[in-house]
Amino acid sequence: MGQGPSIARGNSNASRLLAPTLFPLPSDESYMPENTYLDVELEIVSAKNIIAGDYLGVTALLNGQLSSSDAYVVIEADGRRVAWTFPVFSTLEPVWNEKFFFRNVRLDSLCKLFLYDKDVNADDELGVTQFTTIIRMLNISFHGRNAGTIVVRVKSFPVEPLSYIRLYEYGPVRYSVHSSIAAGLMTMSTSNNAKIESLAYHIQLHNIPLFLAKNYEWNKDYPTIQRIFSSDYPESFVLRQAIMTQHAVIYTHGPNKSKYGAISAPADFFELIHHGRRQGNPVLFTYVITQNGWYFSETGATFFKDMLSKHMLHSGAAFSVLYAGEFRVDDHLFGEPKLVIDNDSGTYAPPKEDLPRLVALMENNFPGMAVEAVDRENQESQRIRKEILEDKPLAISFFLALDSPADLKLNCALGRKVSRSFHVVIGIVNVVPVSPTSFLVPATFRCGRARQSFNYKSGICEFPAAAPSPFSYLHRKITMGNSSSTSSTPDKTVLDVELELVSAKDIAAGDYFDMKAALKGKVASSDAYALIEVGGQKMAWTRPILDTREPVWNEKFFFRNVKPDTICNLYLLDEDFDGDDALGQTQFTATNTEGSVTTFELPIARNGNAAGVILVNVKSHFTEPYGDGQLQQYGPVHYSAHLSIASGIFTQSMTDDDKLQSSAYHVQLHNIQLILPNDHEWNKNYPTIEKIFSSDHPESPVLRKAVAAEHELVYCHAATTQYGQLYEPSDFFKLVNYGQRLEKRVLFTYAITPTGWYFSETGAAFLKDMLSKHMLHSGAAFSVKYAGEFHIEHNLFGKYKLVIDNNSGTYAPPMADLPKLKAIFEVNFPGISIEAKDRDDEEVKKARQEILNAWT
Missing domain, CATH: 2.60.40.150 (C2 domain)
Structure with missing residues (x-):
């Protein structure tokens, strides 16, 4: 080696x-x-x-x-x-x-x-x-x-x-990048593109034997390599020696041949391999993993030509490796990169059963990386591989020449302004002419190449807006000459905004003759919180500050892809058990503060009358559109933990164990609608809940109202309510006491609605005698975004892992949305170890029963 x-x-x-x-x-x-x-x-x-x-x-x-x-x-x-x-x-x-x-x-x-x-x-x-x-x-x-x-x-x-x-080792992962000698001889005359193609990478992955403990020998069923490895061929020793020498030459070290560094975050890795692109086109990589690390290069690298086996070259003609295959970089959520890695190696043919271990190895070395491991027989992966190797377009570019560009209507996730008179749309999309200056692009289209060069070998379709073509679907390549104008980097046209809601004064009263207000010598007060609406979308809200007309929040919220001049509305509401009262509203316009903090004292209006002022701090700066360009919230995730009222009476005498069992949690997950757009209605095949939801039962409105009232009681805001923010996965696991109580694992029941993730222990006292636990957490909603159960397991090295499923008879969300469920937690808690499994998964059912049995 x-x-x-x-x-x-x-x-x-x-x-x-x-x-x-x-x-x-x-x-x-x-x-x-x-x-x-x-x-x-x-x-x-x-x-x-x-x-x-x-x-x-x-x-x-x-x-x-x-x-x-x-x-x-x-x-x-x-x-x-x-x-x-x-x-x-x-x-x-x-x-x-x-x-x-x-x-x-x-x-x-x-x-x-x-x-x-x-x-x-x-x-x-x-x-x-x-x-x-x-x-x-x-x-x-x-x-x-x-x-x-x-x-x-x-x-x-x-x-x-x-x-x-x-x-085991942790921390930054070291790497070396090697330029092949053949390419090095031509450095003065070789293009940067050729240099990139000729690079070989060696990454010193940590803890390889702990994840990939088994060696896989060369594939005896692969005739091409038998004369290299089989003792039946007298020339095998000489051929192997030649390949070992070639491996040593390719991975040679030298001051002008090697680059060294360390990878501290997934972004460093993707930057190292040029985001899996060359000249704007996706490339495929061939790799092997041995006990000394991860060796790889582009599959089409020059030094691979005339090689019997690419994997054999990277392994140094080793008789066995720990794993081998190919990988590429795809777009993940919001255009973030994802490593897609497989076991496609004819030389070593590692089994698909070890793919989860391969994922675990990458996640351990690059916490927070989005990784997908697929078998070599995966049809979709084979199709994409073929397209990459044949250099087929993965997208079609529409280049629109416009007489009146100001009137062009394009989905912001698709449009890229090239000049004053030109826009480019990326992807195979439905483009429907609506008027001489307007084109309809479906909002459901997702740009698969966000944040990358847009100069794909996809051809360009150019037509004047004044004479729209009568087509509704275009999927063809039209050669129109040089397309370099489409590869320019998108302008920094959107804002990153940090909004801090500081405090308010002299706000309207929501409660009169309240006991606590009276004890303070006041006849009125409010339990005020602020709701934030950006560009017409309700995005976030503060915690309520109880029993005062001068609330102080000091809470920060972070938004990206905010268009300049977007109107931001702030609504003040009084938290009440039977419905929140409006206390007034105000607004400001999102503008570029160039990274400095700007303080606004905004007047609050209620029914046309002055209703106090609210103090906010705004910090913003221009940036390139993030991901697919849609408005997003990011940063710490706000939560509240509620003790049930019945338990709250005895708070002073309750043990920590009692409090854990009696707590309900509301986590304000970001971007729920973006990641879980589908609503899943109540399960018509579940007779138990028909009398709650079905109009065939006259008592259903009364029962639903009773369940909704119980939901309000459980999630009531009071002095015992705990508020906070989750900055990383460990904060979440700590919040739920690492999924255990009295040193025994517990099961949680949850529902995700447009306003967040609601859950509690499945055995919580307030869930007893309930027809449906999920119905209580959803507030008897007719539909939810998702629902099920979850528990916490120990991962490798004692790390905690969230195991979540769709086990809800009330809403029965489909297995097909489990990847989206997993994605929402990966977005909100980057680096979290998570598995999303179907309710019929045998391991899930076994773990569930073991947990419940431990408490009987």
Whole structure:
């Protein structure tokens, strides 16, 4: 193997010279139990006077030296090689300054550092050392003699180990990008496009053996590669050696051949591979995963030509790999990129059963990444693969020349202004001429190439608006010459807006002769909250501030894709049990504040009369349209946790366990209508609830009103209500006590409506004797966006995972919308580990029964 630590075999005395040592104790701990675990930060700083690996090298001679090394360090913990630095070239005094992070490190974990010289054929040993202090210069030993010194820094602290107790690495993921020598020779004359095509990537994925523990040998049923691997062919050894050499050449290291870096977020990965595009067109990548990392390149790379097997080249003709296939980058929610990866490798043919492990590996290394793993037999994936390789258009561009561009009506998600007189529409869409200057584009169309170049090899259809063509559907390629004008980057035409609702004064009263107001010497008060409407869409609202006419909220909300001059309405309402009273409204216009905070004191009007003022802070700036250009909310997710009124009377004597069981939660999920546009009506095949919803039962209005009243009681706002914001997945899991009570798992019942996610423990006291738990959470709504149950599981390394389903007899939402259900949580809680499963899934039914049985 060329680019993991490819160690020269032979004398291994160096690895036995020194007794292994322990990770150093934290400096502030004089004693810790033997079962203590550590989080460790290890920085490999530099080395001096190391052994030379190369003599009479050209670079060394230019530096006035006769010898040098291309040195890198391999880190071994618990006898397992877990990470390595990048090589530093042509020096005997390398400086790395690289940090590595490890979790679940035992006090007695063995740690050793090995130095190697990077070579094309095999890497030479330069020595081994150990460390025992927080920072010091360590002696390097090689075959019993001094071989220089190395500086390391170690920082560690005791932690409670995760339930899955194994040492593992975390933090930024290192990579190297290699330009093939053949392409490198032509660097001065090769286009940037050709250089990108010729790149090979090596990503040092963390914790590979923990996810992909099984090796998959070469495919005995693939005749093409038998003469490479099979001992029945005498030439196999020579051919394998040739491929290994080619692998080493492609993944060679050098100051002008390699680029090094670290991936800290999914966006870094997609940027590294140019968002899976070249010249605006999607490309396919071929990959293998070995114990040393993830190796890949474009499937059409020049160095692949005449190769019997692309996967074999990336693996270095290895007899087995941990996984292999192809991947591409698709658009996900709001135009965000998604990694679509498969097992399409004839050489190794890894089974589809390990695809979930492949997804888990990527999610562990790149938290928050959208990943989809599909089998090589997947029909849709095969179709897209064929289109990419045949360079067929994945979209049709309509280039509209207009006499009166101001009157052009186009869906903002589709239109891109090229100049004053031209617009371009991307995609295969229905375009219906409505008038000489108007074209109808269905709002249901979703632009599949948002935020990328729009210069696809799709052809251009040009026609004057003054003479619209009588077509209703166009799906053809028309060559109209150079289309470079459509590839210009979209202007920064929309706003990112941060809105803070600070406070209000002298607002109208919603309650008179209220007891709490009277105790404060007042005859009237309000439980005021503010509802935010942007461009006609009700987007968010504050918590109510109880018993005052001078509420202080200090709550921030974040919106993107806000068009300039959009009207933002603020409605003040008084929270009441039987219906919220209007206290007035005001408005302002979204304009560019150029990133500075602008404060507005807005007058509130109620029935034409002054009704106080509200103070708001607005900060905005121009940006490019995000995703498909639709108005979105983002940022922290607001929630409220409610104690049922019956329980609230006994709050002072209630245990934490009682409070957990008696709580109902309302989470104000963002962008519900965008992701879950369908409404699912009550289940006509569920006789139990017919008398609540069906007009055939005269008592239904009364029963529905009773259930709605119970909903208001359960979700009543009071002094015991807890409010907050969820910034990341861990905040959500903490809110629900990690899905357990009395150290036993609990089941939750939920409903998602246009106003949020409502849920409680399935066994909550207020759900007893209810005909339908989901009906209570929905407020007896005739339809919901989704409904079911969920529980919390431990994922790999003890991480928490949300497992959610559609198990609701009342609304019976379809399995087909489960991917959308999963998506809404991924959008609201980036990086969350989540599975969305059908109610008939055997694992779901088994887990549900186990949880319920534990409480009987």
